[in-house]
Amino acid sequence: xxxxxxxxxxxxxxxxxxxxxxxxxxxxxxxxxxxxxxxxxxxxxxxxxxxxxxxxxxxxxxxxxxxxxxxxxxxxxxx
Amino acid sequence: xxxxxxxxxxxxxxxxxxxxxxxxxxxxxxxxxxxxxxxxxxxxxxxxxxxxxxxxxxxxxxxxxxxxxxxxxxxxxxxxxxxxxxxxxxxxxxxxxxxxxxxxxxxxxxxxxxxxxxxxxxxxxxxxxxxxxxxxxxxxxxxxxxxxxxxxxxxxxxxxxxxxxxxxxxxxxxxxxxxxxxxxxxxxxxxxxxxxxxxxxxxxxxxxxxxxxxxxxxxxxxxxxxxxxxxxxxxxxxxxxx
Numbered sequence: 001x002x003x004x005x006x007x008x009x010x011x012x013x014x015x016x017x018x019x020x021x022x023x024x025x026x027x028x029x030x031x032x033x034x035x036x037x038x039x040x041x042x043x044x045x046x047x048x049x050x051x052x053x054x055x056x057x058x059x060x061x062x063x064x065x066x067x068x069x070x071x072x073x074x075x076x077x078x079x
Numbered sequence: 080x081x082x083x084x085x086x087x088x089x090x091x092x093x094x095x096x097x098x099x100x101x102x103x104x105x106x107x108x109x110x111x112x113x114x115x116x117x118x119x120x121x122x123x124x125x126x127x128x129x130x131x132x133x134x135x136x137x138x139x140x141x142x143x144x145x146x147x148x149x150x151x152x153x154x155x156x157x158x159x160x161x162x163x164x165x166x167x168x169x170x171x172x173x174x175x176x177x178x179x180x181x182x183x184x185x186x187x188x189x190x191x192x193x194x195x196x197x198x199x200x201x202x203x204x205x206x207x208x209x210x211x212x213x214x215x216x217x218x219x220x221x222x223x224x225x226x227x228x229x230x231x232x233x234x235x236x237x238x239x240x241x242x243x244x245x246x247x248x249x250x251x252x253x254x255x256x257x258x259x260x261x262x263x264x265x266x267x268x269x270x271x272x273x274x275x276x277x278x279x280x281x282x283x284x285x286x287x288x289x290x291x292x293x294x295x296x297x298x299x300x301x302x303x304x305x306x307x308x309x310x311x312x313x314x315x316x317x318x319x320x321x
Contacts, residue, residue: 002291022180
C-alpha cells in the first residue's frame with residue numbers, strides 16, 4: 001500500500017536541506033505538474049516516489065551508510 | 080534539521096487506543112498547523128526505530144502535543160500509547176512538511192475530511208483557527224468506526240456548537256451518538272461530501288487525511304463533485320510498522 005510524499009518529508013529535508021513537499025514537479029513522462037507531497041510513495045528496499053498522474057518515477061532514495069543514494073527525475077521547480 | 084531532546088510532560092488518554100503526549104522540546108522553533116514530527120527511539124543495544132506523528136496542538140499552544148494511536152503489534156506506537164509516562168525522553172525532529180499546512184488569513188472556505196486518526200493534523204488547523212480568532216468558513220467531516228473511536232469528542236461537539244460545521248460518519252455503528260444526532264452511519268460517499276459543502280467553485284481549500292484507501296476515495300469523490308484537484312491536499316498514512 002502506498003502513502004505519499006509527506007510520509008518522507010523528513011528524509012527529503014535531510015537530502016535537500018529544505019522542505020520540498022510543497023515544491024511542484026513537472027513529470028518527464030506526462031508533463032503533469034504536482035507538488036511532491038501529492039506524489040505517491042512506495043516503500044521497499046528503498047523509497048520510490050511516483051507521479052500521481054501517470055505513475056512514472058519521480059525519485060528513488062536508498063539509505064546507505066552515513067546518508068542516502070538519490071536519483072531524481074522530471075523538473076523540480078524550487079522557489 | 081537536527082534531532083532534539085523531547086521530554087513527556089503529560090500523557091492524556093483520548094480513546095481506548097489513543098493518547099496525547101504533551102511534550103517539552105529543547106529549542107522547539109514553532110510549527111504550522113498540519114505539520115508533523117519524526118520521533119526516534121533508541122534501545123539500550125543501540126537499535127533505533129523512527130516514525131512520523133502529526134502535531135495536534137495549535138502553533139499558539141505553549142507545548143507541543145502529539146496524538147498517537149496504537150497500531151496492533153506496532154513497534155513504536157505500542158510503547159508511546161501503552162508505556163510512555165511523564166518524564167520519559169526520546170529524540171524528535173521537526174517541524175516537517177510544507178504542503179499539508181493551513182494558516183489563518185488564507186482565503187477560501189476551509190474543508191477538512193478525516194478518516195480515523197487522520198483527524199490529528201486537521202484538529203491542529205481548527206485549534207489554530209480558534210486561537211487566531213479567524214472567521215474563515217470551516218467544515219469538518221470525520222469518519223470513524225464507532226463514537227468511542229472519535230478523538231477529541233467533547234472538543235468536536237463544542238466546535239460544532241460554535242461556528243464550525245462538524246459532521247460525523249460512523250462506519251460500524253447502528254445509530255448516531257447523542258451529541259451528534261445528525262451523524263451518518265455508513266462509509267463516506269458523494270452525498271455526504273455534497274451536503275458538507277461548500278459547492279465547487281467557491282475557492283475552498285480542502286485537506287484530506289487518513290489511511291490511504293480512505294484518502295483515495297474521498298479525494299476521488301471530491302474531484303468527481305467538481306472540486307479542482309489542485310485544491311484537494313492529501314496526506315496518507317499506511318502500515319509502516321506502527
